[in-house]
Amino acid sequence: MKYISTRGRAPALSFEEAMLTGLARDGGLYVPESWPGMSFDEIADLAGCRYEEAAFRVMRPFIGDSFTDEELTGIISRAYAGFDHEARCPLVQIGENDFLLELHHGPTLAFKDVAMQLIGQLFEVALTRRGERVTIVGATSGDTGSAAIEAFRGLDAVDVFIMFPDGRVSDVQRRQMTTPTEDNVHALAVDGDFDDCQARLKDMFNDFTFRDEVHLAGVNSINWARVLAQVVYYFTSAVALGAPHRPVSFTVPTGNFGDIFAGYVARRMGLPIDRLIIATNQNNILHRTLETGSYVKQGVTPSISPSMDIQVSSNFERALFDLLDRDGRAVAQLMEELAEKGSFTLPQGALSRLRIEFESGDCSEEETRAAIATLYKMTGEVVCPHTAVGVKVAADKRMVGRVPMITLATAHAAKFPDAVEEACGVRPELPARMADLFDRPERMTRVANDLSAIEAIIRERIGK
Numbered sequence: 381m382k383y384i385s386t387r388g389r390a391p392a393l394s395f396e397e398a399m400l401t402g403l404a405r406d407g408g409l410y411v412p413e414s415w416p417g418m419s420f421d422e423i424a425d426l427a428g429c430r431y432e433e434a435a436f437r438v439m440r441p442f443i444g445d446s447f448t449d450e451e452l453t454g455i456i457s458r459a460y461a462g463f464d465h466e467a468r469c470p471l472v473q474i475g476e477n478d479f480l481l482e483l484h485h486g487p488t489l490a491f492k493d494v495a496m497q498l499i500g501q502l503f504e505v506a507l508t509r510r511g512e513r514v515t516i517v518g519a520t521s522g523d524t525g526s527a528a529i530e531a532f533r534g535l536d537a538v539d540v541f542i543m544f545p546d547g548r549v550s551d552v553q554r555r556q557m558t559t560p561t562e563d564n565v566h567a568l569a570v571d572g573d574f575d576d577c578q579a580r581l582k583d584m585f586n587d588f589t590f591r592d593e594v595h596l597a598g599v600n601s602i603n604w605a606r607v608l609a610q611v612v613y614y615f616t617s618a619v620a621l622g623a624p625h626r627p628v629s630f631t632v633p634t635g636n637f638g639d640i641f642a643g644y645v646a647r648r649m650g651l652p653i654d655r656l657i658i659a660t661n662q663n664n665i666l667h668r669t670l671e672t673g674s675y676v677k678q679g680v681t682p683s684i685s686p687s688m689d690i691q692v693s694s695n696f697e698r699a700l701f702d703l704l705d706r707d708g709r710a711v712a713q714l715m716e717e718l719a720e721k722g723s724f725t726l727p728q729g730a731l732s733r734l735r736i737e738f739e740s741g742d743c744s745e746e747e748t749r750a751a752i753a754t755l756y757k758m759t760g761e762v763v764c765p766h767t768a769v770g771v772k773v774a775a776d777k778r779m780v781g782r783v784p785m786i787t788l789a790t791a792h793a794a795k796f797p798d799a800v801e802e803a804c805g806v807r808p809e810l811p812a813r814m815a816d817l818f819d820r821p822e823r824m825t826r827v828a829n830d831l832s833a834i835e836a837i838i839r840e841r842i843g844k
């Protein structure tokens with residue numbers, strides 16, 4: 381299996397190379413050169429499998445010869461060993477044909493763990509085999525950074541540095557980044573906001589001397605291996621509810637288009653997904669694109685579902701590639717337009733296809749709080765604000781019928797206790813394994829919003 385760039389002008393790579401590279405050299409994102417299929421019987425045979433076994437079968441065709449069967453089995457088994465539920469990603473029923481898919485049973489209580497834990501193990505095996513060591517640097521508004529730290533802590537072949545905006549992440553999020561004790565983990569509290577952190581990260585990747593010197597690597601959500609890991613739970617949940625003998629639908633709270641794109645991949649592979657519904661918060665660029673056909677950047681308005689406060693949905697480019705008949709030149713042209721004018725308009729054919737593949741809805745702050753309160757009253761379930769955005773949009777789109785609707789529950793409510801308590805009056809408790817989070821000592825380095833200051837710290841820490 382080879383991977384090609386959505387902009388058509390970077391070399392084709394193996395799975396391992398695409399994973400270690402992240403962004404293609406022509407600025408594009410890597411996608412498989414074709415979508416591997418699973419037959420009706422192969423999908424039916426997933427029924428009753430352990431999550432790890434299903435993950436192996438779904439991901440195998442994408443891996444090619446980058447990892448042996450034995451390596452992949454070990455990688456998957458280590459990745460999910462720390463999840464606190466036997467099913468790894470269990471379903472919870474909240475109504476007739478109405479389900480939540482809980483993706484928050486990993487170490488940092490958000491769905492990013494599902495992919496990041498796998499990536500950590502994939503990197504470790506690949507780098508050890510190559511005899512290489514990399515420095516992973518990431519910028520986070522909260523969830524991605526803690527998931528990356530949890531995934532890479534204690535691994536031999538990696539140092540991980542996470543920049544977060546000092547004073548602007550929740551206490552739980554900060555402590556998840558500052559309390560790990562391993563030497564290869566470095567939490568950097570930057571004197572700035574999230575955009576500053578992201579800008580410094582980009583500067584760092586453009587500083588080629590530094591980049592080569594420290595073997596800089598990234599694990600942000602454009603990394604193909606992250607999308608792939610997320611395809612698995614579409615299969616396991618659909619099969620648990622009767623697929624491939626009957627179709628299921630999904631509603632996905634999304635910002636960067638990563639999670640919903642994984643659902644699209646599952647459909648391309650043959651999973652009978654009836655409807656794929658995009659749920660956005662008030663930062664609704666994706667919903668507006670489906671409504672109007674124009675992708676127009678606006679400023680980000682902070683919300684109580686901060687992990688979806690995004691104005692450029694980077695993974696959308698992967699969908700665009702298919703919508704434009706895999707014409708890399710056409711994708712590159714639209715992306716140039718976006719960079720220059722802050723917007724582009726989809727050609728009519730692409731828009732019609734987009735509307736065949738996806739539906740969309742959005743959710744205001746007030747509606748998010750109301751959704752948390754209503755669900756709690758009706759079912760006793762306490763959900764996080766991101767999940768609530770999905771629950772609200774799924775309810776709007778509800779049709780009478782027998783197709784189950786699965787809404788992705790992307791974080792544990794205890795990660796956002798203030799917003800949840802304000803909405804429904806219940807303060808969600810951290811799970812027992814994390815109950816001492818607030819007693820553990822913190823360790824972080826404060827740093828100015830300044831490229832050379834940040835680079836100096838990284839050099840010093842890795843002994844360069």
Ligand SMILES: *Cc1c(COP(=O)(O)O)cnc(C)c1O
Pocket residue numbers: 490491492523524601633634635636637638639640687688766767790791
């Ligand atoms: C990252 C995140 C999302 C959005 O994920 P996408 O990759 O943008 O689809 C939703 N909810 C939570 C809790 C997240 O951390």
